[in-house]
Amino acid sequence: MRAYNTRFSMNSDPASVPAARRRVDELTTGWGLSLDEDSTIALRTVVSEMVTNALQHSGGREFTIRLRASPAARRIIVEVRDDAAALPLMLPPTDDAEDGRGMWLIQQLALGSGAEHTKCGKRVWATIAIPKQTLSRRQFLLRPGRVARAATARLTGTRRCPISADARTS
Numbered sequence: 001m002r003a004y005n006t007r008f009s010m011n012s013d014p015a016s017v018p019a020a021r022r023r024v025d026e027l028t029t030g031w032g033l034s035l036d037e038d039s040t041i042a043l044r045t046v047v048s049e050m051v052t053n054a055l056q057h058s059g060g061r062e063f064t065i066r067l068r069a070s071p072a073a074r075r076i077i078v079e080v081r082d083d084a085a086a087l088p089l090m091l092p093p094t095d096d097a098e099d100g101r102g103m104w105l106i107q108q109l110a111l112g113s114g115a116e117h118t119k120c121g122k123r124v125w126a127t128i129a130i131p132k133q134t135l136s137r138r139q140f141l142l143r144p145g146r147v148a149r150a151a152t153a154r155l156t157g158t159r160r161c162p163i164s165a166d167a168r169t170s
Contacts, residue, residue, distance in 0.1 A: 004031045007066040012055055020051045039130045042109040046126045049102035050080040058082035071133035079125035087115045
């Protein structure tokens with residue numbers, strides 16, 4: 001199965017939170033990924049929290065979102081890069097804490113998450129589990145090698161795992 005990878009920039013504006021969620025939904029749909037309710041909620045929540053953190057703490061005019069999907073590995077990696085050097089808190093929040101719940105929530109929903117410094121700020125990432133993907137007809141047709149093998153098998157009457165003569169006569 002094909003892996004997908006894209007990045008896009010967003011302005012530091014509160015309207016970027018729902019816009020980022022919509023963009024991620026459009027990308028996963030366009031890639032033909034089938035997400036269940038759990039993976040959809042996790043992905044949307046993680047994107048919302050990461051974008052909100054970038055808005056509140058970066059101080060920059062824009063930030064970048066990168067989305068990488070590997071259907072074969074059953075993973076989507078979301079990362080947000082901004083120009084702030086301060087890494088987010090990765091500790092469980094206390095009852096009276098005003099900040100920190102977003103990263104804690106991301107840790108609860110993701111298979112893995114983290115933050116690291118980059119040359120120009122930081123990168124915050126999370127890995128979300130997705131269900132096993134089946135090839136749609138469109139995806140099957142977009143894979144010329146499979147199409148050629150299937151056409152050859154139809155024309156010659158052969159299959160990748162040929163049926164034995166005994167099985168054909170029964």
